[in-house]
Amino acid sequence: MPVPVPNAELPARSAVTVRGLAPALKTRLRVRAAHNGRSMEAEARAILEAALAAPEDETTDLASFARGLFAPLGGVDLQLPPREPAREPPDFGAGLADVKPATAPGPKTPSEARK
Secondary structure, three states, X not given: OOOOOOOOXXXXXXXXXXXXXXXXXXXXXXXXXXXXOOOHHHHHHHHHHHHHHOOOOOOOOHHHHHHHHHHHHOOOOOOOOOOOXXXXXXXXXXXXXXXXXXXXXXXXXXXXHOO
């Protein structure tokens, strides 16, 4: 615990102005301050200090979040079926030797186009 030193300078304090505060929120702050026996400024300072004193949550990915959510429930042992050898892939080239390749119609000559 720090020991107070006489004639020591206090750390500088900053001022923050909050504009555009909703009237309902200002009313709630005033009521909360009165309930705690503080001014609105002191109550706002206490709220900020409490909110920022807590360690920030580490960001986790979805898998880590789900694992943390369901890990307390325990795991499941699944019976996996035995693996079988993979089937042979289809041969798309079989029997193509007997098939004539399709020919696309070529451009017509002017004499063929008049017919």
